Amino acid sequence: MRLVWLLLFGALLSCRGGEKPPNIVLIVLDTTRSDRLSVYGHERKTSPFLERFGSSGVRFDQAWSVSSWTLPSHATMFTGLHPDEHGATQENFTISEDLDTLAERLKAKGYQTAGFSNNPWVSHRVGLTQGFDHFSEMWVVKKTREKTGRHATLDEIDSWKETVLDDDEPFFVFVNLIEPHLPYSPPVDTGKRFFDSKADYQAAGEHFQGAGKITVRHYQGTNPLTGEEWSDLSALYEGELHRVDQVTRKVLARLEEIREGETVVIITADHGEHHNEHDHLGHVFSLYEPLVHVPMLARGPGFTAGTVRDEPVSLLDIAPTILHIAGADTAGMHSIGTDIRGEISTKRALPLTYGWPQQVLRGFPEDLQSGPTLAAHRRSLRGAVYYPYKLIRGSDGEEVYYDLRKDPDENVPLDTATIPEAIRAAMDSAAGIPAGRSDAAAPDSETLPEDEMDSTTAEELRLLGYIE
Ligand SMILES: [Zn+2]
Known part of the structure; x- marks a missing residue:
């Protein structure tokens, strides 16, 4: 009997007189390294909106992804x-239907769930749409949506608000924005800001059309990029960061107005990008900081405006944070979250x-x-960060x-004897052992053959440089 009263009391407390749980928005800026954002101190103004967002919420300065590419990182955010x-x-592109995803758990708590993805690695094809009432795969949507001059994702969010959203129930919205991913083609108004002249911007844009080609050319090593090319590539990337910053502002203007002051927003990235650090380009073959140190910003109820936190956080923290905000359970998630x-x-x-880079190869x-x-790159990697220490193991x-x-x-590289034994042991256990494999052990069944994909998805993957 006492237990019943306690449960009733708990239920009353959690409802707080019928108060609705907050709306929750998760925005993933694909391929965004934190050190190139002005909100994290970059000298060029790549993220004016995120700067304002940061001062109205919390900026996490020490945030890491769990991997250096889209699929595992999103799968971690979606499952904890x-x-x-x-x-x-x-080597395995789908998550099991048996997993309890973030969206499924939120739905069970009465949330309406909607996703808007601009990256085919976050789609029904890989099991990441589980639990979403509505999911827009933007590369498919764009084929049918009339061109309005606005960002197609904004139009799609507007349609969802008009035709699907029930204002009386809380929502969870996930948005993946892909602008900073290769190929870099920022529109003129944002792109030219990072060049001396509009003509320079246009010449650079034309020079770097096509994503796969530039990565292949770089790793092939026979025709290395010149200093000017690296600097142009970097300026185009910054143009894309500025563009995604502005799109984020518009996405949030649409979503936060629905219940002003009652929306929690988390903005992060799935991974970053290399521009010649350690001889890498793009986001392959590496776990160095340009790929795994990501932005993380949050505002809304529970996040004190104008706070900067320097404790280490991870994409493993996204699902437990959101579920706690919603009052949902986190059973079965990774213990570190x-x-x-x-x-x-x-x-x-x-x-x-x-993982072993079969898909990249x-x-x-x-x-x-x-x-x-590419012999030196045919390996899998494991790592761990126990700030300030970092381990990378091949x-x-x-x-x-x-x-x-x-x-x-x-x-x-550090002399390992200088690292406290307990910290080394913790990193060793968090990193685990990278699985080896020989070239011969790469059966075709573990790839996602093109003929199993719809042509629009294949086209999008080709554009992003994932398939030849
Ligand atoms: Zn990505």
Whole structure:
């Protein structure tokens, strides 16, 4: 009987007189490295909106992804699981239907759930639409939607608001914006800001048409990019960051007005991008900071405006935070995940993974896929960050530690004896062992053959450089 009263009391407290739980918005800026955003101190004004957003909420300065590409990172945000647990990697493209996803758990709590994805790696094809009442795969939508001059995602969100949304119930909205992903083609108004002249911007844009080609050219090594090309590539990327910053502002203007002051917004990235650091381009073959150090910003009920936090956070924290906000349960999620509104331990070893790059290699011409040029990259990677220490371990046996505070560019491997034993042990366990594999052990069944994809998805993947 006493238990019944306690439960009733608890239920009353959680309703707080019928008060609705807040609306929740999760925006993922695909391919956005934090150090190139002005909200994180970059000298060029790439993110004026995020700067304002940051001062009206909380900016997390030490945030890491769990991987360096779209699929495992989103799957972690959508499940609260480590990539080993949800299983979506380079070699297995779908998450199991048996997993309880973030959207499913929110739906069970009475939330309306809607997703708007601009990346085919976040789609029904890989199981990531589980639990969404509404999911717009924008590359498909764009084929039918009339061109209005506005961003198609904004029009799609407007339609959803008009035709699907019930204003009386709380909602969870997920948006993936892909602008900073290769190929970089910022519109003129944002692109030219990062060049000396409009003509320079136009010339650079024309020079770099096509994504796969530039990555192949770089890793092939026979025709290396010149200094000017790197600088143009970087300026185009910054134009895309500015563009995605402005689209984010417009997305939020549409979503936050529905219940002003009662919407929690979390903005982060699935991974970053290399522009020649450690000889890398794009987001392949690496777990260095340009790929795994991501932005994370949040505002709304529970986040104190104007706060900067420097405790380490991870994409593993996204699902538990959102579920706690909604009053939903987090059973079965990875034990390290925590609600980032509250106290966050500084003694955390955050895991990083990069599977054997089978999918990436498929994007290269056949002779390169198994030839000597890419031999050093045919390996899987595991890592961990226990700030300020970082470990990167390859399936080829390489193992390096860095001190990110003293050596943020990861150039000087540490003498392991200088790292406290307990910290090393925690990193060792968080990283785990990278699985090796031989080239011969790459059966075709583990790829996503083109003929199984609809042509629009294949076209989009080709445009993004994932398939030849
Ligand atoms: Zn991505």
